[in-house]
Amino acid sequence: MKIRYVKSKDIDRLKWDSCVHYSGNGVNYAYSWYLNNVCEEWDGLVEGDYESVFPLVWNDRLAGYKRLFQPQFCQQLGIFSIHILSEKRIAAFLNAIPAHFKYIDIYLNVRNRPGKHTMFEVHERPNYQLSLRDDYDTIYKRYSTNLKRNLKKAGQHELTFTTSVKPEKLVEMFRLNQGEKIPELSDRSYHTLHRIIYNALHRGLGFISGIQSKDGELLAGAFFLTGHGKIINLLPSSTQKGRACNAMHILIDVLIRSNAGRPVILDFEGSAIPSIARFYKGFGAENVPYYNIKRNNLPFWLKWLKK
Numbered sequence: 393m394k395i396r397y398v399k400s401k402d403i404d405r406l407k408w409d410s411c412v413h414y415s416g417n418g419v420n421y422a423y424s425w426y427l428n429n430v431c432e433e434w435d436g437l438v439e440g441d442y443e444s445v446f447p448l449v450w451n452d453r454l455a456g457y458k459r460l461f462q463p464q465f466c467q468q469l470g471i472f473s474i475h476i477l478s479e480k481r482i483a484a485f486l487n488a489i490p491a492h493f494k495y496i497d498i499y500l501n502v503r504n505r506p507g508k509h510t511m512f513e514v515h516e517r518p519n520y521q522l523s524l525r526d527d528y529d530t531i532y533k534r535y536s537t538n539l540k541r542n543l544k545k546a547g548q549h550e551l552t553f554t555t556s557v558k559p560e561k562l563v564e565m566f567r568l569n570q571g572e573k574i575p576e577l578s579d580r581s582y583h584t585l586h587r588i589i590y591n592a593l594h595r596g597l598g599f600i601s602g603i604q605s606k607d608g609e610l611l612a613g614a615f616f617l618t619g620h621g622k623i624i625n626l627l628p629s630s631t632q633k634g635r636a637c638n639a640m641h642i643l644i645d646v647l648i649r650s651n652a653g654r655p656v657i658l659d660f661e662g663s664a665i666p667s668i669a670r671f672y673k674g675f676g677a678e679n680v681p682y683y684n685i686k687r688n689n690l691p692f693w694l695k696w697l698k699k
Contacts, residue, residue, distance in 0.1 A: 395439050395488040407442035415472040417503040418620045422472050429587040430463040437488050444473035446485050455694055459495035464581055467661055468682045470500030479507045494690045500683040512685040520660040520677035528652035534676035543645055546638035550606040553646050557602040559589040562613045566629035589615050603639040612639035624659045
């Protein structure tokens with residue numbers, strides 16, 4: 393197979409996006425429009441006439457040395473292909489990453505399991521997914537006892553479902569609640585979220601849902617990215633009052649009820665945090681891990697900073 397490194401300005405965006413669209417493991421994160429909104433620089437590895445593609449997001453902020461990193465709000469990238477992603481093809485792409493990227497810390501998608509003899513440090517990361525193919529009653533029976541109890545408690549608060557939530561309102565709620573506990577988020581991060589949401593809504597690739605009190609106060613909300621047979625829980629948020637009345641439990645339950653019986657996957661996007669993982673597992677979600685690969689070829693005087 394012929395794999396070449398192509399700089400961003402030389403990438404045929406139509407062919408790139410077509411590969412992602414028709415690949416068996418396609419995901420919205422890998423489309424050129426999404427990459428353009430989550431990072432400043434990205435190039436790619438391309439097999440043949442865009443039969444397989446591998447986005448490489450980079451910067452040179454390590455004392456001028458180039459590194460590959462995972463951009464925010466972009467859980468999985470890696471190799472996307474119209475061919476079978478065999479161990480041989482995966483190894484060929486990983487070996488084709490240019491040597492001038494001295495530090496690599498990226499996340500590959502679930503179909504990109506590295507072989508045993510890879511030159512990278514490999515770690516599995518948890519990601520919980522729930523098939524919505526069954527009818528709602530069948531899915532509900534798999535809910536945990538604790539979740540059923542919390543849904544019953546939430547039903548006592550006269551909560552209502554809404555789709556009339558502006559992106560700015562949702563992002564601001566996230567910033568004031570969950571965002572304060574995530575130090576790596578900056579003003580730029582929230583501007584990125586606005587761009588992602590508006591671009592996805594414009595393309596018909598997402599929607600916002602919310603739960604409000606009987607007085608119309610927004611208690612919980614989420615932006616869901618859609619496509620490739622998935623509903624991705626990209627930006628969930630709830631206020632302190634919302635958490636007290638289990639508003640997020642209701643929001644996810646309404647989403648499941650509305651989509652049950654469809655051949656789609658609800659992708660919860662995580663989590664390695666035990667309490668959040670328990671919440672997702674309570675709906676019957678199962679862990680479908682993806683892969684973090686690392687390699688540090690920085691000079692010795694800089695290498696210890698990135699350990």
